[in-house]
Amino acid sequence: MTNRMLADSLGIALLLVLGGCKNSQALPVEVASLRENLPTLERAALAWRPDAYLESSEIPLHNGSPASWLIDAHFNSPTTPYESLLVNLNIDGSISTERIAHTIPVRLVAPIAPDEWALDSEEALKSGLDSRRRQFLEVHADSHCSFLKLERDIGEPGEKVVWRLVLRECLPGGESLPDIIIDPNSGRILR
Amino acid sequence: MLLAIGSLAGCKFEPQIPTLLFPTAPPQPFSGLAPGGGQVAERPEDAVDKLIDELFDPFNLPGDEPYEGSVYQQMDRVLSGAYAYYGHDLAELARNRQDNPLTEQMFFDYLVKTGRIYVPDPATGDQFSSYEWLQRRLGTGSAGVYSLVLDEIGDLDKNNPMNYEANYLAALFTAYLWEASRARQWFHDQLISLYGVDSAAMYEYLAKLDLLGPE
Numbered sequence: 470m471t472n473r474m475l476a477d478s479l480g481i482a483l484l485l486v487l488g489g490c491k492n493s494q495a496l497p498v499e500v501a502s503l504r505e506n507l508p509t510l511e512r513a514a515l516a517w518r519p520d521a522y523l524e525s526s527e528i529p530l531h532n533g534s535p536a537s538w539l540i541d542a543h544f545n546s547p548t549t550p551y552e553s554l555l556v557n558l559n560i561d562g563s564i565s566t567e568r569i570a571h572t573i574p575v576r577l578v579a580p581i582a583p584d585e586w587a588l589d590s591e592e593a594l595k596s597g598l599d600s601r602r603r604q605f606l607e608v609h610a611d612s613h614c615s616f617l618k619l620e621r622d623i624g625e626p627g628e629k630v631v632w633r634l635v636l637r638e639c640l641p642g643g644e645s646l647p648d649i650i651i652d653p654n655s656g657r658i659l660r
Numbered sequence: 661m662l663l664a665i666g667s668l669a670g671c672k673f674e675p676q677i678p679t680l681l682f683p684t685a686p687p688q689p690f691s692g693l694a695p696g697g698g699q700v701a702e703r704p705e706d707a708v709d710k711l712i713d714e715l716f717d718p719f720n721l722p723g724d725e726p727y728e729g730s731v732y733q734q735m736d737r738v739l740s741g742a743y744a745y746y747g748h749d750l751a752e753l754a755r756n757r758q759d760n761p762l763t764e765q766m767f768f769d770y771l772v773k774t775g776r777i778y779v780p781d782p783a784t785g786d787q788f789s790s791y792e793w794l795q796r797r798l799g800t801g802s803a804g805v806y807s808l809v810l811d812e813i814g815d816l817d818k819n820n821p822m823n824y825e826a827n828y829l830a831a832l833f834t835a836y837l838w839e840a841s842r843a844r845q846w847f848h849d850q851l852i853s854l855y856g857v858d859s860a861a862m863y864e865y866l867a868k869l870d871l872l873g874p875e
Contacts, residue, residue: 536846543838567841569838571834624756637811
């Protein structure tokens with residue numbers, strides 16, 4: 470093996486080790502699994518309307534967050550233009566629902582299908598947490614109101630499903646970082 | 661821990677239970693003025709809820725000043741006409757999560773062209789400047805809770821003052837009711853986290869925030 474090849478091999482090995490370190494780095498916050506809990510949330514929605522479909526879902530980043538819920542999911546029904554349903558998975562594990570009465574017809578985006586998002590919430594968070602964002606969560610470990618949201622990218626061609634990562638303090642005027650839009654299949658940062 | 665809670669969630673499935681409940685202080689007398697001027701006992705948490713509702717109302721005025729029937733309501737209605745004047749459907753703009761395409765200059769031009777720079781105050785007969793009213797609204801919008809709703813909706817520039825024009829905010833809040841409701845919940849939970857059951861301290865903070873309005 471030439472010196473050049475040896476150096477290249479060592480370099481690749483180092484990158485792999487560093488990459489492994491990065492992937493195994495503990496997350497500074499906890500997120501509930503949307504994938505695991507969605508069936509329960511959907512059952513509540515189907516009790517509301519048999520044609521209910523997932524419009525979007527928000528998952529607070531816990532540890533330092535005041536949120537009293539683990540996941541909420543918003544459901545639309547194509548046959549119910551003036552009402553939608555919010556389903557919460559609460560901190561105590563209970564499910565609660567809230568009907569939302571609309572004064573204008575609900576904007577019926579395409580349902581979010583399971584095969585449109587391969588990455589679960591924790592994987593999406595790992596993809597979106599660069600050093601700046603990780604530092605934000607560490608600095609604001611005592612108090613922040615950050616969340617991940619699975620939604621359609623309204624305004625972009627095709628209105629694809631994306632994960633949006635929002636990092637912010639809680640009160641008006643507090644620090645926040647620009648939102649990160651994550652491809653829910655590859656984990657690539659879209660913008 | 662979250663996984664464990666998540667796996668338990670299916671066992672506690674209760675589709676029709678009411679929405680979130682929060683720990684609250686035991687009911688205590690709270691000094692509030694009834695519409696007729698007399699003292700009434702109002703629960704502190706009710707007073708807090710009411711004030712939070714007001715803060716999340718795009719047309720809210722600071723303090724107890726009524727909006728309905730006021731010159732401010734009249735001015736906002738005048739300003740709302742600018743959207744159609746420039747060929748925009750306000751509701752459609754909001755639903756598409758677009759930043760407000762109107763500028764302060766466009767509003768000014770609209771008011772000049774329609775001869776409505778000043779509108780009479782129905783209460784006093786005095787002339788009020790619609791344009792100055794707009795400037796005050798835009799100048800204070802980002803200081804309030806509205807930016808929390810823009811966070812929820814996404815895609816909107818929180819630093820663009822035009823996104824805080826009251827009619828535009830109202831259209832956004834109407835199109836994104838869930839997001840507005842969720843922002844309110846975040847805010848409420850944070851207040852509980854900061855103040856616990858001390859509703860009086862919470863009310864004091866909210867009242868200060870309320871006074872940041874455009875008056």
